Amino acid sequence: MSFISFSFVGLYFFALLARWGGPLVFRRSHGGGTGLRVLSLLVLSWVFYAWHVPWYILLILVSTGVDYLAARGIHSTPVAHTGRRKAILTISLLTNLGLLGYFKYADFLVSAVNETAGTGLTVPEILLPIGISFYTFQSMSYTIDVYRGRIAAEQSFLRVACYIAFFPQLVAGPIVRATELLYQFGRKRHFHLHVFMAGGYLVLRGLFLKMVVADNLGIIIDQHWAQASQTGQGPLALAMLVFFACQLFCDFAGYVDIARGIAYQLGFRLPLNFNAPYIATTFSGFWGRWHITLSQWMRDYLYIPLGGNRKGRGRAFLNLMLVMLISGLWHGANWNFVAWGGVLGLALGLERLLSIGKAPRGWMGTLTWFLVVQLTWIFSMGLFRAAGIEEGWAVTHNALQGLMTLPMSRLDYIGTDGMIVLGWWFTLPVWLLHVRSLLSERWGWGDPSTYERSFVAGAMLAVLLVLYNSSQPFIYFQF
Amino acid sequence: MSKLQTRLFSFVLFAFSFAVVSVLIPRLPLRDGSLPRAVEIPPYSDQGDDALFVSNGSEELSHIALYHEIGSSIEHARRADILLIGNSRVQTGLREAVISEEARKLGLKAFTIATGHADKTRFALELIRKHDLNPRVVIASGGPFVFTEGLSPWAREVMHMNRWEANKRFHERSAAWLVKSRLHRYLPRLDFFNLGPGFPWIHYRSETTGWWRNALEPPGRFPVSLQPERKSYRHTLPLARELKQELDSRGALLVLTIVPYLDTRIGHLPYLSRELGVPYILPSFNGMLTADGSHLERNSALRLSADFWQQFVALESVRVKLSLE
Numbered sequence: 112m113s114f115i116s117f118s119f120v121g122l123y124f125f126a127l128l129a130r131w132g133g134p135l136v137f138r139r140s141h142g143g144g145t146g147l148r149v150l151s152l153l154v155l156s157w158v159f160y161a162w163h164v165p166w167y168i169l170l171i172l173v174s175t176g177v178d179y180l181a182a183r184g185i186h187s188t189p190v191a192h193t194g195r196r197k198a199i200l201t202i203s204l205l206t207n208l209g210l211l212g213y214f215k216y217a218d219f220l221v222s223a224v225n226e227t228a229g230t231g232l233t234v235p236e237i238l239l240p241i242g243i244s245f246y247t248f249q250s251m252s253y254t255i256d257v258y259r260g261r262i263a264a265e266q267s268f269l270r271v272a273c274y275i276a277f278f279p280q281l282v283a284g285p286i287v288r289a290t291e292l293l294y295q296f297g298r299k300r301h302f303h304l305h306v307f308m309a310g311g312y313l314v315l316r317g318l319f320l321k322m323v324v325a326d327n328l329g330i331i332i333d334q335h336w337a338q339a340s341q342t343g344q345g346p347l348a349l350a351m352l353v354f355f356a357c358q359l360f361c362d363f364a365g366y367v368d369i370a371r372g373i374a375y376q377l378g379f380r381l382p383l384n385f386n387a388p389y390i391a392t393t394f395s396g397f398w399g400r401w402h403i404t405l406s407q408w409m410r411d412y413l414y415i416p417l418g419g420n421r422k423g424r425g426r427a428f429l430n431l432m433l434v435m436l437i438s439g440l441w442h443g444a445n446w447n448f449v450a451w452g453g454v455l456g457l458a459l460g461l462e463r464l465l466s467i468g469k470a471p472r473g474w475m476g477t478l479t480w481f482l483v484v485q486l487t488w489i490f491s492m493g494l495f496r497a498a499g500i501e502e503g504w505a506v507t508h509n510a511l512q513g514l515m516t517l518p519m520s521r522l523d524y525i526g527t528d529g530m531i532v533l534g535w536w537f538t539l540p541v542w543l544l545h546v547r548s549l550l551s552e553r554w555g556w557g558d559p560s561t562y563e564r565s566f567v568a569g570a571m572l573a574v575l576l577v578l579y580n581s582s583q584p585f586i587y588f589q590f
Numbered sequence: 591m592s593k594l595q596t597r598l599f600s601f602v603l604f605a606f607s608f609a610v611v612s613v614l615i616p617r618l619p620l621r622d623g624s625l626p627r628a629v630e631i632p633p634y635s636d637q638g639d640d641a642l643f644v645s646n647g648s649e650e651l652s653h654i655a656l657y658h659e660i661g662s663s664i665e666h667a668r669r670a671d672i673l674l675i676g677n678s679r680v681q682t683g684l685r686e687a688v689i690s691e692e693a694r695k696l697g698l699k700a701f702t703i704a705t706g707h708a709d710k711t712r713f714a715l716e717l718i719r720k721h722d723l724n725p726r727v728v729i730a731s732g733g734p735f736v737f738t739e740g741l742s743p744w745a746r747e748v749m750h751m752n753r754w755e756a757n758k759r760f761h762e763r764s765a766a767w768l769v770k771s772r773l774h775r776y777l778p779r780l781d782f783f784n785l786g787p788g789f790p791w792i793h794y795r796s797e798t799t800g801w802w803r804n805a806l807e808p809p810g811r812f813p814v815s816l817q818p819e820r821k822s823y824r825h826t827l828p829l830a831r832e833l834k835q836e837l838d839s840r841g842a843l844l845v846l847t848i849v850p851y852l853d854t855r856i857g858h859l860p861y862l863s864r865e866l867g868v869p870y871i872l873p874s875f876n877g878m879l880t881a882d883g884s885h886l887e888r889n890s891a892l893r894l895s896a897d898f899w900q901q902f903v904a905l906e907s908v909r910v911k912l913s914l915e
Binding site: 116117118162165327330530532533536561562564565566567568569570572573574576577578581 | 600769773
């Protein structure tokens with residue numbers, strides 16, 4: 112089920128009713144516990160998931176069942192029995208990775224084998240279960256954390272199931288650790304209007320970013336992308352990459368805003384997943400602002416276990432490259448995503464090797480490296496958006512040429528196509544949002560006040576109701 | 591400031607910015623110096639009690655309603671004496687006000703399963719077979735391409751949907767349209783992307799007669815014209831023959847016709863009529879206009895429909911089949 116649907120409005124109404132109906136009517140708080148409210152939240156979460164393809168609910172049930180039992184098995188096994196504990200963890204990881212591997216990567220792997228070995232194996236046509244990359248990572252983190260002793264195994268199946276299937280963040284994150292969410296299902300809650308309104312503000316901002324910015328930009332990009340891959344279309348290709356960088360940000364950050372806002376309104380707190388990534392001045396800073404929960408997951412469950420930076424600079428570089436390549440593959444089962452991860456991994460690795468991120472720099476140095484970081488990201492968008500490496504490279508190459516000739520060009524072409532002009536207008540909220548974050552971080556403006564939020568909310572709602580577009584599905588649903 | 595004052599002032603700020611921006615946005619020259627088009631969406635209730643929303647230029651819900659039998663459309667189609675098949679040109683060219691009404695006066699029921707998306711005879715055949723439709727007369731209308739093999743991508747998608755998916759899509763879109771049509775009575779809806787002469791169309795569809803009820807039609811006027819005929823129309827024969835055989839097995843009479851458009855070809859009609867041994871009707875196209883280059887505007891369509899009906903009921907084979915005296 113998509114947030115941008117009337118089915119979801121109905122489901123959300125029931126969720127609010129189940130969460131707050133009792134306390135508001137009877138004027139008392141309630142403990143979540145393993146009671147009716149957690150059960151109702153779980154049922155609604157499963158309905159939310161099954162809405163897409165009903166039988167895919169079995170996948171989430173398998174993940175949940177295996178991880179619940181595995182966590183309890185690990186917890187009840189004495190620490191000295193390392194082998195047994197490892198075996199249980201391995202079963203859990205293999206189950207999750209097996210499901211992910213089959214449903215997401217089987218066709219990619221078969222195609223790759225066919226291409227390299229010249230075999231004629233039938234490529235399976237599998238409809239990707241939405242959000243499988245997100246909830247399997249979340250589910251695995253729970254078992255690993257129990258194994259590492261960071262969290263005790265949860266006794267209640269309902270709470271574990273609710274943690275894995277919690278509908279606001281089920282299909283496109285943020286990827287929440289058990290330590291951050293599981294305990295919240297048992298907390299007592301009081302209804303506070305200001306918290307509810309803060310959640311509403313996030314939902315509105317998310318809808319605005321998705322339906323006004325991302326979806327309108329999406330239409331313009333769809334109409335011009337093929338043209339941008341043709342020779343001599345430098346300025347157009349550059350505009351497309353900038354537009355797509357904005358579309359991707361608004362699509363994903365918009366989803367997460369809605370998810371966090373809904374969770375807030377239901378009495379839960381989800382972690383921040385985006386923090387103005389387009390003001391990052393280093394690559395490592397960028398990954399601390401873009402899809403933060405995935406970056407942290409990769410660091411804690413992959414990079415550090417691989418040795419992290421504890422085994423020398425060369426090994427750290429290799430680890431980083433491996434993590435970024437896997438991160439690319441996580442985004443999509445295609446070579447262009449692997450290449451995308453590779454390019455960004457190389458950039459991040461070089462920054463670390465040369466210690467550029469940590470060295471003190473004047474404003475000139477900061478500005479220069481900021482431009483390198485942001486332009487690398489923008490050019491990498493060619494690989495992210497394209498159907499394959501060749502197309503991605505063609506657009507990126509054109510955009511690079513466009514950038515090189517920019518000082519000599521009067522940008523006439525960009526100015527003469529009405530749609531491109533419109534596209535630049537639609538990127539405006541992205542710049543405003545980032546400038547506001549910059550003012551908060553660097554010039555001590557602080558967080559937006561209630562009045563500022565009220566004013567902005569009124570404007571966003573007006574633009575949303577007049578300029579919305581809802582023709583494009585969430586990009587991260589396919590991951 | 592007290593909590594109440596803070597809330598009140600916040601609300602005033604919210605309302606103020608909402609009002610200012612909603613007035614300002616439609617006046618901004620965002621696209622190439624020209625203003626975006628404010629789309630008018632007429633109220634849902636104007637289309638009659640039996641009307642479903644089907645399309646505003648995007649995926650047409652008729653395909654889902656007809657193929658997956660959502661609502662009572664197919665129930666009515668099963669009771670039809672006269673069934674019309676074809677594409678969007680039939681829907682806009684042979685009008686409900688004439689065909690359905692004239693049939694009703696004769697105690698007959700006419701129903702159209704014509705759909706948009708440039709769908710061809712194959713989709714109509716699928717519907718006839720799937721729902722076991724048994725009309726007495728089938729009017730097949732369209733240019734030569736209507737009798738070539740294939741389905742539109744949308745029809746293919748609809749036929750691949752299971753009932754769950756079909757119901758979801760149908761009801762979700764219908765609910766969204768209901769809300770939109772209410773919302774935009776009070777706030778403008780700006781459309782930057784559909785500015786060509788082919789827009790805007792807004793179609794509802796009668797469940798009782800199957801006809802589109804066009805709440806909004808493009809204001810353009812483009813004259814109908816004829817273009818030189820092809821050397822051969824043999825490529826239209828296989829599908830037309832399959833249709834004829836299917837209708838023969840159901841005891842239905844096939845009548846061919848065409849609704850004109852920009853660069854119309856009509857040579858396939860006498861050819862197919864001769865090869866299949868079925869009658870065809872060629873209404874007069876004189877002075878007719880289309881609203882968007884492809885679909886007849888209202889007055890031309892009414893004129894064409896009247897002319898068609900007159901010739902239709904005059905056909906001996908039709909009179910026999912429909913027991914008209």
